[in-house]
Amino acid sequence: MDSDRGRGAMLLERLHADRTLEVVENDDDAVRVVGSLLARLHSAPAPDGLPQLQTILSGMLDDAPAAMTALERDDRARLRRWMSRVTDLEAAPGHHLLHWDLHYGNVLAADREPWLAIDPEPLVGDPGFDLWPALDSGWSTDDTLTEAPRIVRRRFDILTEMLDLDRGRAAGWTVARLLQNTLWDIEDGHAAISTSAKTVDDALAPSVGSGKVERAG
Numbered sequence: 001m002d003s004d005r006g007r008g009a010m011l012l013e014r015l016h017a018d019r020t021l022e023v024v025e026n027d028d029d030a031v032r033v034v035g036s037l038l039a040r041l042h043s044a045p046a047p048d049g050l051p052q053l054q055t056i057l058s059g060m061l062d063d064a065p066a067a068m069t070a071l072e073r074d075d076r077a078r079l080r081r082w083m084s085r086v087t088d089l090e091a092a093p094g095h096h097l098l099h100w101d102l103h104y105g106n107v108l109a110a111d112r113e114p115w116l117a118i119d120p121e122p123l124v125g126d127p128g129f130d131l132w133p134a135l136d137s138g139w140s141t142d143d144t145l146t147e148a149p150r151i152v153r154r155r156f157d158i159l160t161e162m163l164d165l166d167r168g169r170a171a172g173w174t175v176a177r178l179l180q181n182t183l184w185d186i187e188d189g190h191a192a193i194s195t196s197a198k199t200v201d202d203a204l205a206p207s208v209g210s211g212k213v214e215r216a217g
Contacts, residue, residue: 054090067186082175095125128165
């Protein structure tokens with residue numbers, strides 16, 4: 001009927017909001033769930049009209065020089081290094097469909113499948129840009145945790161292997177995420193690079209230049 005034109009419906013699926021990947025005790029199992037979800041997402045064609053990573057990178061590089069003045073000297077040096085790495089990657093931003101925020105809390109248990117991703121922020125770009133949320137999940141809110149670098153390297157090993165990513169480029173795209181997050185922090189009034197960002201950066205530093213990263217046990 002004409003009166004029904006323009007109406008729509010939303011099909012909702014029941015998920016278990018009280019069970020996320022954060023409750024999985026074996027971290028290797030948890031990060032492999034993220035890897036399998038990202039692999040499926042990255043293989044899907046990206047719809048037209050989504051935000052492009054190229055545009056985001058250009059904006060970051062435009063904003064970084066002015067934002068840098070809010071930081072102390074050591075943090076400025078780190079930010080400059082991140083800018084240089086992002087500039088190297090800018091020419092090939094990628095064309096895959098990305099989630100942009102697939103941390104452990106955004107993976108819920110379900111009935112149709114064991115685990116499903118929620119709350120995407122769709123973006124078109126390189127799959128390496130999708131790793132940081134999983135690398136950072138959980139430990140970054142625990143100031144007493146001393147094993148964070150090992151956790152980051154282990155998760156990075158698993159994800160890059162599952163997604164068949166070049167490790168040097170994947171580490172570089174993770175640096176791009178750290179730059180993006182730091183620029184947001186500065187915009188919010190922070191005057192230092194976060195400890196968690198430095199931890200991820202230092203943990204993956206060997207892979208940025210060599211294309212390899214230390215295997216974590």
